[in-house]
Amino acid sequence: MGDLARFSVSIEEDLLAAFDKLIARDGYPTRSEAVKHLVREALVDKEWKGKGNVAGAIVMVYDHHKRDVVRKLLNVQHDYGEIIIATQHVHLDHDNCLEMVTVKGKASRIHKLTRTLKMLKGLKHSDVLMTTTGQI
Numbered sequence: 001m002g003d004l005a006r007f008s009v010s011i012e013e014d015l016l017a018a019f020d021k022l023i024a025r026d027g028y029p030t031r032s033e034a035v036k037h038l039v040r041e042a043l044v045d046k047e048w049k050g051k052g053n054v055a056g057a058i059v060m061v062y063d064h065h066k067r068d069v070v071r072k073l074l075n076v077q078h079d080y081g082e083i084i085i086a087t088q089h090v091h092l093d094h095d096n097c098l099e100m101v102t103v104k105g106k107a108s109r110i111h112k113l114t115r116t117l118k119m120l121k122g123l124k125h126s127d128v129l130m131t132t133t134g135q136i
């Protein structure tokens, strides 16, 4: 992280009041912390729309008794082996499994994997948490 820089911002009073409400609701200690967080979120969002490398986690829940779901899931993960850096499997109960796939690579490739998983028959839910490789 670089040295701290200061800048002043001109903003409409009602917008600032709404921002302060959001800060209080979300528990940011200061406006600066809130602004830093929001700037990083915007940069991560931009990374995911660009061509560089990003990181993230795909989480899915499925019933492992459903026909073929485990085999299909394994096949997809092998197809995307170059962007999958870790997989964690948790047995939620007798029927349900939660699997978290940690990914790192081109956003377009990760989006493709996410879409492929969403279309996989037998999954109850899947979603991706988009974050950064830490370079911003």
Ligand code: NI
Pocket (backbone or CB within 6 Å): 064, 089, 090, 091, 092, 096, 097, 098
């Ligand atoms: Ni399981």
